[in-house]
């Protein structure tokens with residue numbers, strides 16, 4: 026049985042199409058990253074899969090059931106949690122969440138300890154009103170992942186997390202995927218491709234691609250060979266270049282072109298680094314963000 030199955034799913038907000046005949050299925054035990062530019066429909070999709078929003082048309086199945094009848098089988102970390110119980114502590118959050126999901130007192134206490142340790146939450150007994158955004162995000166992650174759900178939906182789990190916490194999360198997710206399915210959205214494209222088995226690329230409400238990130242990158246970046254990251258502003262005529270803050274990305278089409286770019290940059294004495302193409306380049310060089318593909 027598929028963990029998630031979606032057929033011809035569409036969702037409109039008034040005249041606006043948020044999801045347009047979306048179809049895909051996710052195997053049990055997979056980690057799938059839903060990616061796409063702002064407004065692509067990622068959150069709308071997660072909300073429909075978790076019974077927070079009704080689709081206008083199409084079929085949605087979570088472990089073979091309507092999502093609203095499968096709530097005990099999945100756990101959700103929403104994109105933004107607007108209201109908090111300010112006097113409660115991280116320990117209370119995880120504990121009461123588990124109790125609400127029917128876990129007994131003793132078992133809940135064991136799992137709270139494990140979850141707080143797993144995410145290295147050293148502030149477990151402080152009121153959540155004193156926590157920073159990133160600290161709170163970690164608490165919510167520990168809370169959601171403390172359950173033994175068969176399926177986790179994590180909408181932007183890394184927002185506000187520092188690098189170390191992000192890497193920790195990827196490690197926890199890889200471990201958790203040994204017995205569960207995980208669907209997550211994130212804007213950290215390179216990290217998402219290292220943690221996810223497959224990525225679902227949405228654009229303007231449609232499935233643009235679904236598969237291994239290397240395959241998608243290969244397909245969309247056909248004709249490109251490598252990326253030269255130049256630490257500064259340069260103009261290289263005849264090359265596909267993109268400005269990235271203080272850096273310039275120079276895309277080469279062949280090994281010969283890469284050598285040519287390297288020689289020019291060495292002669293000019295500009296520092297640079299040659300990198301392999303990744304899924305992030307699909308957005309930067311492939312024009313998915315700019316919509317001119």
Ligand SMILES: Nc1ncnc2c1ncn2[C@@H]1O[C@H](COP(=O)(O)OP(=O)(O)OP(=O)(O)O)[C@@H](O)[C@H]1O
Nearest residue numbers: 038041042043061062063064065066067068069070
């Ligand atoms: N409540 C709403 N009312 C009207 N339009 C909405 C509503 N929610 C989302 N939309 C529109 O639907 C489209 C998809 O939005 P959604 O939030 O699903 O995108 P997203 O991919 O999650 O974006 P982001 O990366 O910015 O979080 C967007 O064009 C958005 O403007």
